Structures are given as C-alpha cells and as structure tokens.
Amino acid sequence: AQTVTQSQPEMSVQEAETVTLSCTYDTSENNYYLFWYKQPPSRQMILVIRQEAYKQQNATENRFSVNFQKAAKSFSLKISDSQLGDTAMYFCAFMKHLQTGTASKLTFGTGTRLQVTL
C-alpha cells in the first residue's frame, strides 16, 4: 500500500516570502502521479499542481513549483511571493497509474497548515 507523509503539521511565512512544504511517499510503483491540493478555510479542495512520475522536469504553476526527487521519493512544494490568500491546509497526494488498475484513488498525506502573515 502507498503511504504519503507530510512531516510539517504547521508552517508560517510572511507575505512576499518563499516557503517550502515537504512531502515524502512510499511506493513500489514506477508510474504514478503526485499532486498538491490546498484547502482554504472555506473547505473547497483546490488542485495546485500535478506531476507525472515519468517526467523528470519539475512542474510549475505560476508562483507554485515542485521539487520532485523520484529516487528519494520526495515531492516538495515551493510557494514563491506568498500571499494572504495562500493561507490554507495543503495536502500532498499520490495516485497510481491507470496501467496498474487502481488509478483514480488518491492517497493523501495528513496535511500542512500554512499561515501567511503580514
């Protein structure tokens, strides 16, 4: 079974600064997907970024980027120029590739609560 570990329960960053959220995972699969989701206090889960394991290039979405280290099974999220609206719970998630027959099931970490302050 896959496991996802987020070792930072809470983090704080000042507005305009950069913060990195950590995520490690355990799997024996070679093909899979990794995601970061944010869940603001409003509770709506929002997709932040997606990474396919077969791609060596790290995914980037505006101020959000990842550092994907496949051998180390590490998938960290970097938020640049932090904004107050980035305050949320951030979840790292793993999904097997469809070829293994169990795609579509997301396995989530326990989350990191990020507070952006003035």
Added chain:
Amino acid sequence: KAGVTQTPRYLIKTRGQQVTLSCSPISGHRSVSWYQQTPGQGLQFLFEYFSETQRNKGNFPGRFSGRQFSNSRSEMNVSTLELGDSALYLCASSLYRYNEQFFGPGTRLTVL
C-alpha cells in the same frame, strides 16, 4: 464551466438513520470519486465510479454504498448511521480515471 456541485451542503441526522448525498460532476467528466474527511482519520477514499460502474472501493463497511447515473451524476448512501460517520464528505470528478480530480465543496454530515 460549472464546478463540481454537492447537495446538500449540511445534514444533521440521528444514529440509525440513513442518508443520501448527491454529486454532480463537471460537465463532460466521467469519473466520480468520494472521500471522507475527519480530523482523526484525515482524507480517506470511499469509492470511485466510472461509466456507471464501481471501479474502486476503499476500506469502509458495507453501510457505505453508491451509484452513478448515465449522466455521470453520483450518489452515495450511508445506512444505519453511527456517530463516527460524522464527517465532511467530498466528491471529486475527473475527465477519465487517470486525470486530476476536481473537488466539490463537500457535504458536512453530523450524526447525533
């Protein structure tokens, strides 16, 4: 495009009752997954439906069931409610089974 919608947003039930939650996916999305979110257990996968068939099931008792209709809308049902079923139930849709999932706002179920 409208996002994933879930109804109702809030529900209060008593032990032993049953409840049905509804999810309408993003137009054109064919896969619908359900998750339970609680402070103690975090986010846990319940089941996934694609083309009206359950494709994946999480480790939940048989009291939890679901279905998907031909228009991809999905419902989940919980029978004989227990206090521990109090949770936020999230529905997510994706274009196909291996695409990123987009979540609805959730249904907050409270069991008294």
